[in-house]
Amino acid sequence: MRNSIAIAVPLRLRPNISNTLPHYKFRPTCFHSHEGHTISCVPDPRPQAKPMALHFEILGRFNRARAAQLTLPHFVCQTPLFMPVGTQGTIKGLTNNELERIGCQIILGNTYHLALRPTSELLEEAGGLHNFMNWPRAMLTDSGGFQMVSLLHLADITEEGVTFQSPVDGKPMLLTPEESIQIQNRIGADIIMALDDVVRTTITGPRIEEAMYRTLRWIDRCIAAHKRPHDQNLFGIVQGGLDPELRDICVKGLVERNLPGYAIGGLAGGEDKDSFWRVVAQCTAALPEDKPRYVMGVGYPLDIVVCSALGADMYDCVYPTRTARFGTALVPEGVLKLKHRAMADDTRPIDPTCPCMVCKNYTRAYIHCLVTKDAMGSQLLSYHNLYYMMRLSRNLHSSIVEGRFPEFVRDFLRTMFPKGDVPEWVCNAMEVAGIDISSCCAPFPPCQENDSSNELEQLNKVKIEI
């Protein structure tokens, strides 16, 4: 049962397509100067848009990158932005006022988990998840679809929906597009996600095409089932694996439905970075300018910087909080493993440039004695890591608005790769993004052999020499 929009496109299923992607030209609907910002925007020529519960206003640009104001029912947000994941109605160990102080604008709740506990009916009775957890800012719920991929050995995907075995009581659960939207309507988040048929990018074969077309059929069912379009924004999710043809069909199909926003899904699942950025680049080039773009599951700071340069606006990931629980802190140079023995005598803060409560008051040595042994260790590290992500988001936004985005990107890369070993995929992506990072890349004079426990110190020394 093919979607009628699809023209008879020959199926080109190639196991490794990364070296055969055509070059995508940037198709602007806004005019820009070579190294400058937006000058004027062409008014939206498309037919009258459906009522939306959001307003997206671009405040600044650099080539494909944009900084915008995203007005949602519960909060006015600045993009690019990172959304911490609060799967079960809480961000691990942090209180709401801490999250506000850190600068969290939107948090993500997971439909699958919340439907199990405390159930969407209870949340509806409580006046929605906002009320239940007393979170005053914005919220996004995902569809429950990602669990399909994670729990695949328990799941059975058919045209009707997805059945899985409830981990709580073993009973079979059916998640249809209608059910997912109904649950999300009860939960009440500002942004809700369509149920998509998501497959891992490492899978090849006809399954990817099947999933893409099914996603398009399901979006119509989601739209029909959505009872609250005036205060909840339904985002569609672009699937299609790593196949540019399939991705293109999916983008076109979703854009036809004129949704308030679009997500790029099916990534962050183990594909190689070179394929990853190309899919993002293709989708951001094809998606409408005036709607937010959300790259799902993207959380490494480097990935966020690259995707923002390519024109994405929103991100989510469990990475910052999860890695905190393993004793790893996010720092401009990369990561700092607080568990390492060398940290026991290090009296510096985690990140001397970070103004957060943890870095202002505590040293690596103290955090070292807490991590992996005491709950307080995870809490403090989660606080710092989330603060780092929010600071990154704020810096992305303000550097674009203030016209210094390329400098910001170059500083970021130099700090993270002081030896100039910027990965090739980043260089390729930045070329497409139109950002000159040649000054960040080697050749540099070769460095001395480094002892791993003093690596960070050596890196700092090298940075000063430059």
Place this chain on the structure above:
Amino acid sequence: MKFAVKKALSSSGARVGVLEVGICPAPIETPALLLATRKGLPHFISPDLLPSLPSPDSNLLQVSPMHFLEGLSTTTISKLGGLHQMLGLQQHGIAAVPRDSIQCLPESKAATKLGASFETPCGRLLIKPKDYVEMISCMKPNIWASLADEVPAWVSEKRNKTSVDRTLRWLDDCISLYPEAGSIFGAIVGGTNLEERKRCAEEVAKRNVSGYWIGGFGLGEGIDERPALLRAVMDILPDEKPRLTCGLGLPEEILQGIAAGIDLFDSTYIYSLTVGGFALTFSLDNSGEQHSLQSDQIGSDLTKINLRATAYRKDMSPILENCTCYTCKNHTKAYINHLLNVHEMLAQTLLEIHNTHHFLRFFHVIRTAIQDGSFEEFRQAFLESRREHFKGEAIST
């Protein structure tokens, strides 16, 4: 550290005092509670949430130096400038006491003439006075208890006597090794032996200490044995120096200690409640009466509620309607119930905030009762009405 008694009751040993310690923003009224910590910080309440607790009531912390043996050298602590700097709690008063009753427990069987033994997460440790004083000198707490050989109530008389001898010797060692210390509190032990308790108290009273740490309680003695032991010790100790005790955690025990003349308490009650999913709900009425509670509280014994109970699944009210803590002002029982069900750490954070707040208010109410001269009535009313629901059940069957 400065301490002064403001009002002492003649009817009992209870007294209200004022403690000035470190650079605490305001003097702290006693009887007061020391908050239990793990490696210097509360178990679950992160430091930026501490200011939401009543101040300066919440500014006293008890820290066990042994916690840091797991991963932090004394040299590093010294380099950082001591505990206050390391913990970012410059305006708090810190009392260093080896025993923390949760994870650092005295192991009397392994103690020797050279040092006291503790069961810790790093294993069984023998702590000698010299090592202990070195830890203290690097940590620079405001108050510290001298090293004690605490024994449980069931040891032989001989062992008990030895514990007093050792404790006195180690007190002298501590004083001589670190004379210019932050205020040292002399440790008083003696188990359940009245004579030994008196002997120890007399000897410690002769030394030049700033206060007294009364140990050896909560180690197997009966709650009814304590008043006599406490009185015997208090009668000997000078009134003008503060008394700190360990091992008296429950509200009933706190009242017992205050009646005998104790000024400072550390308690593991809050921690136990919190990890069990309990929230304190007992009445803070000035009279001590506990009847004024909602009698329809389910899963409750009128003193606390267990938020794991399914009865709270849809309860959209705060733990206590008129409680001003962060948890009650922002969250509902239903939300905490959900957090407990899904094993989220935020549950413990919210519960520790509420329980700490409530217990600190309890101390405040007690101090008011002492000031008004109505402490004995308060205590009586509290104890009797607290167990009222048990009486009812017994009669009906």
